[in-house]
Amino acid sequence: MSNIPESVQLGKNTVIEEDVVVGENVVIGHNTVLLQGTHIGDDVSIGSNCVLGIKPGVNQRMRKTAQDNQNLMIESGTRIGHLVSIYSGTKIGKGVFIGDQASIRENVSVGPDSVIGRAAIVELNTTIGKSCTIQTLAYVTGDTTLEDEVFIGPCVSMSNDKYMGAQPFSLKGPHIRKGAKIGNNASLLPGVTIGKDTIVGAGSVVTKNIEENIVVAGIPARKIRS
C-alpha cells in the first residue's frame, strides 16, 4: 500500500495499490479502488465504489494505444462521484466535477472547471477544454476535440468511425469549437466541425461541417437562423 497523508479521509474497504500518490485533505469513499500509478491532488473528493487508474484492455479487434507506463493525474479541487471509472494516461484538470457512473478512458485531457455529467462517457484520445459542460448520458467518442466553454446536452451521441468497423484506421471524432452548444440527443457524425458559438438543435443529425455562430436543426441538420 502506498503512503497516504494523515489529512486524508479514507472510506472502508478501499483498495490502494502500489505507486499511488494522494495529496492533502483528500476524501475517498467506501469500496473505492485506486490502481497502480494513480496521482490525486490536494482537496480532491472521490465517491464510493469507484475504480481509478485502469490500464487499457484490448482484444484482437480493438486498437492498442501507446501507453508507456502513463499515470492517471487528477489535479487539485476536483470532485468525483460514485461508481466512476477512469483510465490511466489521462489528466483531469483543477476544479473539475465528474458525475456518478461517468467513465473516462485513456489519453484524455479534461480542462479546468469542466463538468462531466452523470453516466457520461468520454472515449480515448479526446481533448476537452476548460469550463465545458458535458451533460448526463452524453457520449463523447474517441479522437474528439472540444474547445473551451462547449456545452454538450444530455444524451448527445457522436461517432468517429465513418465505415463502422470496415476500415478501422480512419477514426476521427467531431471538432467542436469554442462556445458551441449541442442540444440533447443530437447525433454528430465522424470528423464534422461545429463552428464557434453555433447551436445545434435537439435531436439533429449533423452530417457535415457547420459554420460559426448559426443555429442548425433537423435531419440532416440545416441552418434555421443566423
Next chain:
Amino acid sequence: MSNIPESVQLGKNTVIEEDVVVGENVVIGHNTVLLQGTHIGDDVSIGSNCVLGIKPGVNQRMRKTAQDNQNLMIESGTRIGHLVSIYSGTKIGKGVFIGDQASIRENVSVGPDSVIGRAAIVELNTTIGKSCTIQTLAYVTGDTTLEDEVFIGPCVSMSNDKYMGAQPFSLKGPHIRKGAKIGNNASLLPGVTIGKDTIVGAGSVVTKNIEENIVVAGIPARKIRS
C-alpha cells in the same frame, strides 16, 4: 454502525454508516454502502455494490439545492438492483422496482409500483407518479413531472435548460400527463407538456406542448393520428 434487525440478510463487506434505519426482512447485497440518514422499509431488497443516501455535491457551476439534513426514504417492498446510486432527500414509494445501474438524485419522489429501468437516470427535483414505467437508459431530467401511469420508452431524452447553460435559472423539465407514452429515443424539450394518454413516436423531437389523446411523430413532432 447502526442497529440492524436480526431478520436482515446482510452481504459481505457492506458499509452501513450512522443513523441508518433498516426494517425487517430486508436483504442487502455484498459491498453495498448505506450512507448516513438512509431509511429502508420492511421487505426491501437491495443488490450488490450500490451506494444509497448520497449527499448532493456541487461545484461552482452547478446549482445548490436546499437540503436541510433530509434522509433517503425507501418504503416497504421495493426492490433495488445492483450498482445503483440514490441520493438523500429522495422518497421511493412502496413496491417500486429500480434496475441495475440506475441513478436517482436528490429531492425526487417516485410513486408506488413504478419501475425505474436499468441504467435509467432521474435528476433532481422530479416527481414521478404511481405505476409509471421508465425504461432502460431513459433520461428524466430535473424539474420534471410525470403523472401516474406514464410510460417512458428506452433511451428517451429530456432537457430542462432552454438556453443550454447561458441562463442557468430558468430550468424546467417536461410535464407528462397521466397515461401518456413516449416512444424509444424520443427527445423532449424544456418545459413541454404532453397531454393525457397521448403517444409520442419513437425518435420524435417534441418542441412544443402536445394536446391530449393524439399520436405525434417526426422532427419536429406533428400530429399523425387522433
Next chain:
Amino acid sequence: MSNIPESVQLGKNTVIEEDVVVGENVVIGHNTVLLQGTHIGDDVSIGSNCVLGIKPGVNQRMRKTAQDNQNLMIESGTRIGHLVSIYSGTKIGKGVFIGDQASIRENVSVGPDSVIGRAAIVELNTTIGKSCTIQTLAYVTGDTTLEDEVFIGPCVSMSNDKYMGAQPFSLKGPHIRKGAKIGNNASLLPGVTIGKDTIVGAGSVVTKNIEENIVVAGIPARKIRS
C-alpha cells in the same frame, strides 16, 4: 467459498459464493462479486466492482422468465471490464470483450469474439452472433437477434414493445441479419428485420423491414442508396 485454483489472481475484498467454478489463470479485480452458479473459463479476466451471476428479479409488472437453476457461463479468454453486471442463465462465448459498466441480462447468448461496448446494455432472451460489435451506450432490447458480424453504433436504441406496456405479451425485438451496420443513435422499432449487409444511417428511425444490401436514412428510414 468455492474452490479456486492456485493460478487465479484474486483481488481484494472479492466475494465468491458457493457453487462458483473458476478456471486456470483467471484474473479477478478488487471488490468483485461472483454469485452462486457462476462458471468462469480459463484465461478470463474480470475487472473490479463487478457483479456476475445475478438471479433475475421481478415485480408484479415485469414478466418472469423460466430459470431452472441456470448458471452464468463465461468461456475461455473473455475479458470483462469494471463495474459490469451479468445475469445467470446467460452464456458468453470465447474471446468476447465486455466494456466497463456494461450490463447483460438472463437467457442471453453472446457469440465468440464479439465486443459489448462500454455501458452497453443487452436485455433478456437475446441472441448475439459471432464477431459482432455493439458500441458504447447502445441498447439491445429483449427478444432480439443479431446474426454474425453485425455492427451496432454508439447510442443505438431498440424497442420490443409495440404497445408500450398496454399489451405485455407481444414482445419482439429487431432481427438484424449478417453484416448489417446500424449508425449511431438510430432507433429500431419492435420486430423490424434489417437485411444482410444493409447500412442504417445515424439518427434514423426504422419503422418497417429493410431489404438487404442497401443504405437507408431519415425519419422514417428510406432507401438512399443501393
